[in-house]
Amino acid sequence: MPVFDYEDIQLVPNKCIVNSRSEVDTSVQFGPRRFKLPVVPANMQTIIDEPLAEWFAANDYFYVMHRFDEESRLPFVKKMHEKGLFASISVGVKPREWALIEELANADLIPEYITIDVAHGHAQSVIDLIHHIKKWLPESFLIAGNVGTPEGVRELENAGADATKVGIGPGKVCITKIKTGFGTGGWQLAALRLCAKAASKPIITDGGIRTHGDIAKSVRFGASMCMIGSLFAGHKQSPGDLIEKDGQLFKSYFGSASEYQKGSHTNVEGKKMLVPFKGNIHDTLIEMQQDLQSSISYAGGNTLSALEKVDYVIVKNSIFNGDAL
Numbered sequence: 001m002p003v004f005d006y007e008d009i010q011l012v013p014n015k016c017i018v019n020s021r022s023e024v025d026t027s028v029q030f031g032p033r034r035f036k037l038p039v040v041p042a043n044m045q046t047i048i049d050e051p052l053a054e055w056f057a058a059n060d061y062f063y064v065m066h067r068f069d070e071e072s073r074l075p076f077v078k079k080m081h082e083k084g085l086f087a088s089i090s091v092g093v094k095p096r097e098w099a100l101i102e103e104l105a106n107a108d109l110i111p112e113y114i115t116i117d118v119a120h121g122h123a124q125s126v127i128d129l130i131h132h133i134k135k136w137l138p139e140s141f142l143i144a145g146n147v148g149t150p151e152g153v154r155e156l157e158n159a160g161a162d163a164t165k166v167g168i169g170p171g172k173v174c175i176t177k178i179k180t181g182f183g184t185g186g187w188q189l190a191a192l193r194l195c196a197k198a199a200s201k202p203i204i205t206d207g208g209i210r211t212h213g214d215i216a217k218s219v220r221f222g223a224s225m226c227m228i229g230s231l232f233a234g235h236k237q238s239p240g241d242l243i244e245k246d247g248q249l250f251k252s253y254f255g256s257a258s259e260y261q262k263g264s265h266t267n268v269e270g271k272k273m274l275v276p277f278k279g280n281i282h283d284t285l286i287e288m289q290q291d292l293q294s295s296i297s298y299a300g301g302n303t304l305s306a307l308e309k310v311d312y313v314i315v316k317n318s319i320f321n322g323d324a325l
């Protein structure tokens with residue numbers, strides 16, 4: 001089994017068919033909607049909040065609201081629908097979450113997207129919740145995860161998930177691999193490849209994306225969508241206070257299983273870091289789009305599908321040639 005990660009892969013160019021990168025279409029159909037880019041900010045408290053979710057929805061970008069302000073989820077769906085925007089929420093697997101699904105159905109508030117967001121998604125608890133959501137909210141597009149194996153993908157798909165999310169421990173603020181010895185950290189791209197070969201429905205790759213080129217590589221290895229935390233952290237619009245340290249500006253980024261999120265030291269599998277302030281997230285999205293347009297042009301096409309079959313080489317740890325960006 002070839003094992004590699006983003007920094008070990010380079011995609012091989014094909015003859016260009018466009019005269020300008022601006023001709024290239026980076027949009028993707030994901031579930032019932034089409035979005036400008038195959039990227040989604042991680043459903044984490046330091047990455048997405050309600051104002052940002054509204055902005056993403058209003059501007060045709062996919063988003064997944066986090067699940068850590070439990071009682072705000074039903075009113076959030078209502079508010080988004082009143083504004084004519086799609087609703088995309090996260091749930092865990094505890095009994096309160098089962099009740100929320102019934103409350104949403106009884107109030108006729110049908111989120112367009114629901115994500116089951118737990119650390120170890122290849123679990124009977126997740127399969128049971130998939131059945132429950134499909135019974136009460138069959139029209140919602142249901143994403144389930146996280147998993148790291150073809151078996152995990154197949155079992156969640158067979159239970160009724162409309163998409164699966166792949167990535168155990170490759171995240172920037174993740175310490176799962178250190179605390180437990182398990183995960184796809186360091187070989188996320190190879191794990192995505194294995195999972196995508198087994199999948200019959202879309203896959204979201206989650207964690208480990210460090211550069212815009214990694215988005216193109218994810219599409220090459222089977223992702224329909226890329227969930228991104230650290231690259232989206234630290235913006236003007238990112239939740240959390242701006243922190244000044246030694247004359248430099250930062251924002252904090254912490255794991256959803258960190259003590260900062262949990263308020264306890266039990267089963268901690270995440271840490272906190274400071275991310276240098278990056279300015280406006282709109283500018284980052286534009287740059288991501290331009291870089292992805294360029295990737296597609298190198299692939300020899302004018303839509304995302306051109307990336308799906310492009311050749312690649314494995315060149316271990318070669319990407320930066322010793323240079324930092």
Ligand SMILES: NC(=O)C1=CN([C@@H]2O[C@H](COP(=O)(O)OP(=O)(O)OC[C@H]3O[C@@H](n4cnc5c(N)ncnc54)[C@H](OP(=O)(O)O)[C@@H]3O)[C@@H](O)[C@H]2O)C=CC1
Nearest residue numbers: 092093117118119120146167168169170176256257267269
């Ligand atoms: N993608 C990744 O690699 C990881 C992501 N995370 C993120 O952290 C957040 C918290 O995740 P999570 O702890 O699942 O959420 P919760 O704290 O809501 O836990 C969900 C349920 O799953 C149980 N559970 C959690 N981990 C395991 C496990 N390894 N084996 C068996 N049962 C388990 C919990 O019980 P109990 O706590 O009693 O065991 C609880 O009942 C999520 O947002 C998740 O995405 C966390 C770790 C890894």
Ligand SMILES: Nc1nc2c(ncn2[C@@H]2O[C@H](COP(=O)(O)O)[C@@H](O)[C@H]2O)c(=O)[nH]1
Nearest residue numbers: 042171172174207208229230255256257270
């Ligand atoms: N093991 C842990 N993984 C976590 C935690 N909180 C979030 N995450 C995962 O990381 C990605 C984002 O990764 P990045 O490399 O883009 O920064 C996120 O979507 C989750 O899947 C955590 O506490 N522990």
